[in-house]
Every structure is written in structure tokens, then in C-alpha cells.
Amino acid sequence: MTSSSTPGLTRFNTLADGEATPALHEVCASAAWGETVLAGRPYATEEALLSASDAAMAELTAEDLAEAMAGHPPIGRPKPGDPTSSREQRGMAGASEELKTEMLELNLAYQERFGHVFLICATGATGEQMRDAVKSRTGNSPEQEQEIVRTELGKINRIRLTRLVRETLAEEAPVQDS
Known part of the structure; x- marks a missing residue:
């Protein structure tokens, strides 16, 4: 998909701003x-x-990052009825009650230290990997953590944008089932 536009990307490019803006907000809660x-x-x-997403992420202020993070529920507690957060946090779905309780405690300690939810690109990560990440990152300085959060948000945005463009493509394809 590097040499030409796809039907899904073409549709995204031609959406009215009023339709594209909410779609982008579902990808990232930062208005900027x-x-x-x-x-x-x-x-x-x-x-x-x-690449444009990455460049936009690199330019976000601390306030913009806070706005982006506000759109993400804590790990282990996806938003009810939100298939995106449930899909992304699938690694916690089968976790033991002990691990879920530990994650809740770690999330609260992290939030106390940094003033925002622990953010990680959870797609494909196990509950144990997420637990280990929050444990190791809690020792970071606020400046280090802000840059890690920026990187993790960038990864999440890439996954969500790819899904947006490809789902748009799938919606336009004629149904072949009988």
C-alpha cells in the first residue's frame, strides 16, 4: 500500500470534514x-x-497529550460497550483475578505518581507484559514518561488509523456471501 491510494484511503480523503473529524477523534482524542x-x-x-500522524504526535504539547490520554481507559478496565478498548486490551480479558487486582493497584499508583492513566499500546500484549511494563515505568521521571506515552500513543494511532482505512475499504466492498 505504499505506491498508490486504496479505495478506503480515497474514501477517507474525500469524507466531509464533519464526518472525518469524529472518525479521527475515535483514533485519538487530541483535537490538535x-x-x-x-x-x-x-x-x-x-x-x-x-507518517502525518507520527509528525502530528511529535508536535503535541503536554496539554494535547493529556487530552489524548483522556480518551483511554485504564488497562484492565475497558470502556463498557467500546469494542476498540476491549479489542486493544484483550490481553487482560483472560487474566486471573489476582492479576486484575494487581493491575488495578499498579494503575492507581502510576496515576498517583504521574497524574494520568498508564498508557501502553496493549494490542497483542499479555496481562503479565502490561503488568511488568507499568511496574518498570513507575520508576521513570515525569519527563521520561511523557516521551514514552507519546511513543505509545503514536503506536496506538497507527493501529487505529490502519484499521479505520481498511475497515472503510471493507465497508465499500460488495458482499460475496450467499
Whole structure:
């Protein structure tokens, strides 16, 4: 998908701003990030869209990062009825009650230390990997943690943007089932 536009990307590029803005907000709750990505349309390739997302993420202020993080529920507690957070946190779904309790305590300690939820790109991570990450990151300085959060948000945004463009493509494809 690096040499030409796909039907899903074309649809994203041609959405009215009023339709694209809420779709981008589902990817990342930062208004500044969404405005920057929206302003870069049309994108020639999926990779160009992802690169624009990365560039927009790099420019976010501390306040913009806080706004982006506010759109993410704590690990182990996906938003009820939100398939995105449930899918991304699948690694905690089968965790033992002991691990879930430990994660809750670790999340609270992290939040007490840094003033925001523990954020990690949880897609594909096990509950144990997430637990180990929060344990190791709690010792970081606030400045170190802010940059780690920026990187993790960038990873999440890439996954969500890819899904957005590819799901858009799937929605447009004719149904072949009988």
C-alpha cells in the first residue's frame, strides 16, 4: 500500500470534514492531532497518512497529550460497550483475578505518581507484559514518561488509523456471501 491510494484511503480523503473529524477523534482524542491530520488530506498512500500522524504526535504539547490520554481507559478496565478498548486490551480479558487486582493497584499508583492513566499500546500484549511494563515505568521521571506515552500513543494511532482505512475499504466492498 505504499505506491498508490486504496479505495478506503480515497474514501477517507474525500469524507466531509464533519464526518472525518469524529472518525479521527475515535483514533485519538487530541483535537490538535486530529486537526493536523485532517489538514494534511488528501494522502497519496496509507504510509503518508501514518507518517502525518507520527509528525502530528511529535508536535503535541503536554496539554494535547493529556487530552489524548483522556480518551483511554485504564488497562484492565475497558470502556463498557467500546469494542476498540476491549479489542486493544484483550490481553487482560483472560487474566486471573489476582492479576486484575494487581493491575488495578499498579494503575492507581502510576496515576498517583504521574497524574494520568498508564498508557501502553496493549494490542497483542499479555496481562503479565502490561503488568511488568507499568511496574518498570513507575520508576521513570515525569519527563521520561511523557516521551514514552507519546511513543505509545503514536503506536496506538497507527493501529487505529490502519484499521479505520481498511475497515472503510471493507465497508465499500460488495458482499460475496450467499
